[in-house]
Amino acid sequence: MFGRHILLTHNCLFGHIIEAGDVISVDFDARHITCDSDYLIAFYYGQGHQWFGVRRFHHRLDGSLEIADPRGLDALQWGKCTPEILNSITVFGRVLEVFKPVSKTRCRHG
Numbered sequence: 853m854f855g856r857h858i859l860l861t862h863n864c865l866f867g868h869i870i871e872a873g874d875v876i877s878v879d880f881d882a883r884h885i886t887c888d889s890d891y892l893i894a895f896y897y898g899q900g901h902q903w904f905g906v907r908r909f910h911h912r913l914d915g916s917l918e919i920a921d922p923r924g925l926d927a928l929q930w931g932k933c934t935p936e937i938l939n940s941i942t943v944f945g946r947v948l949e950v951f952k953p954v955s956k957t958r959c960r961h962g
Contacts, residue, residue: 861874865904866908866922879948883944889947890907896941
Protein backbone atom coordinates (compact mmCIF):
# COMPACT_ATOMS: atom_id res chain seq x y z
CA MET A 853 0.00 0.00 0.00
CA PHE A 854 1.29 3.45 -0.86
CA GLY A 855 0.17 7.04 -0.33
CA ARG A 856 -2.09 8.37 2.41
CA HIS A 857 -4.98 6.26 3.63
CA ILE A 858 -7.63 6.42 6.32
CA LEU A 859 -7.96 3.19 8.35
CA LEU A 860 -10.48 2.02 10.94
CA THR A 861 -8.66 0.21 13.72
CA HIS A 862 -10.04 -3.09 14.95
CA ASN A 863 -7.76 -3.55 17.94
CA CYS A 864 -5.66 -1.49 20.31
CA LEU A 865 -2.58 -0.26 18.46
CA PHE A 866 -0.97 2.09 21.01
CA GLY A 867 -2.50 1.86 24.47
CA HIS A 868 -5.25 4.42 25.05
CA ILE A 869 -3.73 6.66 22.37
CA ILE A 870 -4.98 4.47 19.48
CA GLU A 871 -7.75 2.10 20.56
CA ALA A 872 -10.06 -0.28 18.71
CA GLY A 873 -12.63 1.75 16.78
CA ASP A 874 -10.40 4.79 16.29
CA VAL A 875 -9.63 6.01 12.78
CA ILE A 876 -6.05 6.76 11.77
CA SER A 877 -4.57 8.59 8.80
CA VAL A 878 -1.36 6.88 7.67
CA ASP A 879 1.28 7.93 5.12
CA PHE A 880 2.38 4.59 3.67
CA ASP A 881 5.16 6.30 1.67
CA ALA A 882 7.05 6.89 4.95
CA ARG A 883 8.85 3.54 5.25
CA HIS A 884 11.67 4.80 7.49
CA ILE A 885 11.81 6.61 10.83
CA THR A 886 12.82 10.07 9.68
CA CYS A 887 11.20 12.38 12.23
CA ASP A 888 9.68 12.37 15.70
CA SER A 889 6.29 10.77 15.20
CA ASP A 890 4.10 7.70 15.60
CA TYR A 891 4.75 4.87 13.14
CA LEU A 892 2.71 1.82 12.14
CA ILE A 893 5.17 -1.05 12.55
CA ALA A 894 5.63 -4.79 12.79
CA PHE A 895 8.04 -6.11 15.38
CA TYR A 896 9.51 -9.54 14.68
CA TYR A 897 10.91 -11.64 17.48
CA GLY A 898 11.97 -15.26 17.96
CA GLN A 899 10.73 -18.09 15.74
CA GLY A 900 8.62 -16.02 13.38
CA HIS A 901 6.39 -14.39 15.99
CA GLN A 902 5.32 -10.87 15.20
CA TRP A 903 3.49 -7.97 16.77
CA PHE A 904 1.70 -5.23 14.80
CA GLY A 905 0.91 -1.82 16.21
CA VAL A 906 2.00 1.77 16.59
CA ARG A 907 4.98 3.11 18.49
CA ARG A 908 6.23 6.65 19.00
CA PHE A 909 9.84 7.43 18.07
CA HIS A 910 11.95 10.42 19.14
CA HIS A 911 15.41 11.56 18.03
CA ARG A 912 17.46 12.92 20.91
CA LEU A 913 19.90 15.81 20.55
CA ASP A 914 22.82 13.37 20.77
CA GLY A 915 21.50 11.58 17.66
CA SER A 916 20.20 8.48 19.44
CA LEU A 917 16.70 7.19 18.79
CA GLU A 918 14.15 6.43 21.50
CA ILE A 919 10.96 4.37 21.34
CA ALA A 920 7.91 4.78 23.59
CA ASP A 921 5.60 2.14 25.00
CA PRO A 922 2.26 3.12 26.53
CA ARG A 923 2.15 2.82 30.32
CA GLY A 924 -1.01 3.74 32.17
CA LEU A 925 -3.59 6.28 31.10
CA ASP A 926 -1.37 9.30 30.47
CA ALA A 927 2.19 7.98 30.52
CA LEU A 928 4.73 6.73 28.01
CA GLN A 929 7.79 4.70 28.93
CA TRP A 930 10.75 5.74 26.80
CA GLY A 931 13.68 3.46 26.05
CA LYS A 932 16.69 3.42 23.78
CA CYS A 933 15.96 2.05 20.31
CA THR A 934 19.02 -0.14 19.80
CA PRO A 935 20.26 -1.43 16.42
CA GLU A 936 18.89 -4.85 17.42
CA ILE A 937 15.43 -3.38 17.93
CA LEU A 938 15.62 -1.43 14.66
CA ASN A 939 16.61 -4.60 12.79
CA SER A 940 13.51 -6.32 14.21
CA ILE A 941 11.12 -3.59 13.01
CA THR A 942 9.41 -3.12 9.67
CA VAL A 943 7.92 0.36 9.20
CA PHE A 944 4.68 0.38 7.19
CA GLY A 945 3.96 4.10 7.49
CA ARG A 946 3.79 7.24 9.62
CA VAL A 947 0.60 7.98 11.54
CA LEU A 948 -0.47 11.51 10.64
CA GLU A 949 -3.73 11.84 12.61
CA VAL A 950 -5.81 9.89 15.10
CA PHE A 951 -9.57 10.40 15.10
CA LYS A 952 -11.71 9.20 18.01
CA PRO A 953 -15.48 8.68 17.81
CA VAL A 954 -17.46 11.30 19.72
CA SER A 955 -19.09 8.53 21.74
CA LYS A 956 -15.68 7.54 23.15
CA THR A 957 -14.77 11.08 24.17
CA ARG A 958 -18.18 11.56 25.80
CA CYS A 959 -17.76 8.41 27.91
CA ARG A 960 -14.21 9.22 28.96
CA HIS A 961 -14.77 12.87 29.86
CA GLY A 962 -18.22 12.68 31.38
